[in-house]
Amino acid sequence: MSSTEFVEMLVLDGCFVLEILRGVAEKEGFEKLGYSNNDPVFSMNRWIHSIRNDMMMLENQLPLFVLERLLRLQLGRSKLNNYFKLLVSAFFEPLAPASEAGKISCKRGLVPVQEEELRDRVEFKKRETGRFWDIEFKNGIMRMPRLLIHDGTRSLFLNLIAFEQCHLDSSNDITSYVIFMDNLINSPADVGYLHYCGIIEHWLGSDAEVADMFNRLCQDVAIDNDNSYLSALSKEVHEYYKTRWHTWCATLRHNHFANPWAITSLVAGVVLLLLTFAQTFYTIYAYYRPPHTSSKQ
Structure with missing residues (x-):
């Protein structure tokens, strides 16, 4: 690929990416950008999901400075402030794997x-x-x-x-x-x-x-x-x-305190064990230390 062909590819792909970004992020979307309701690409929302995934692939990514330069030319602005970042964030937000993100x-x-x-x-x-x-x-x-x-x-x-x-x-x-x-x-x-x-x-x-x-x-x-x-x-x-x-x-904690029933069973088991221990203790104690009996003379 010659240098001229490479630049043409960057410009063409860059313009397409910017149309996608603005169409998805801006109010009234693609209609505001001049695309009809029966446009073969920009009117079919089902394509957006596939395009978004393809754009994330490393081999399909464009340098950001190319996109920023094209956007400045398109909007006639010398500075974009945070507008470009907002476009990118809004477009890729559905892919975010987070809550509502030697x-x-x-x-x-x-x-x-x-x-x-x-x-x-x-x-x-x-x-x-x-x-x-x-x-x-x-x-x-x-x-x-x-x-x-x-x-x-x-x-x-x-x-x-x-x-x-x-x-x-x-x-x-x-x-x-x-x-x-x-x-x-x-x-x-x-x-x-x-x-x-x-x-x-x-x-x-x-x-x-x-x-x-x-x-x-x-x-x-x-x-x-x-x-x-x-x-x-x-x-x-x-x-x-x-x-x-x-x-x-x-x-x-996980085996015995995971839910109320497990806690109840554990407490009941401990109480039963204590009662059994007490019964055994008093039985043995009574055997070795019988109660004293007094006799009348």
Whole structure:
């Protein structure tokens, strides 16, 4: 491809992308931009979902400075302020997997990988924030924002991971998050428990598909764990697990205090045990220390 052909491709694709962005984000959409109701592309909303997913693919992305330059020419403005960022955010918002948002391999621990099910490790609670990567761990409780998983989530994560891997000046936050979730989820039961806690919501066919998605996303991907934004949290989790007492408490809490019926059964069992102990004690005591009887003379 010659330089001229390459520039023509950037201009043509850039204009198309800008029409899509403005048509979706602005009030009255494509009609305001001059497209008829029977336009073969811009009048068919079903195409927008496919185009949005294609635009997320690394090989289809255009440099932002090209789009910004074209938008300035189109609108006749020298400055766009935050208008371009608002267009991009509004267009890709449906893909956001959040609420209303030394080298290590992917299989090594940002969290301790154990054979027990997830519900037997640490207590999980949903954190009310729109940033799906905003995770905290304190006093044995992992607080995680809600994560919405749909048919475009896998492609979204794959391309964001590829972007971070290809740009040395980029952060590795998305890669770190996905590796964290991969180490956290080992089975469909783990996905089910996170769903029960309000952390994971998915539109896939089964919990097994969600588990498989996270277990495959970071194959052959490596990051510097010391530079991960989750490295401090990882150390806290490891320190917490050095004391086995915490694991026993978590197991006891989930096995015997998970619901009112379990608590009732446990209390009844403890009371029954105490009564049995008391009965046994007094029986033995009476045998070795019989009561004194007084005789009349």
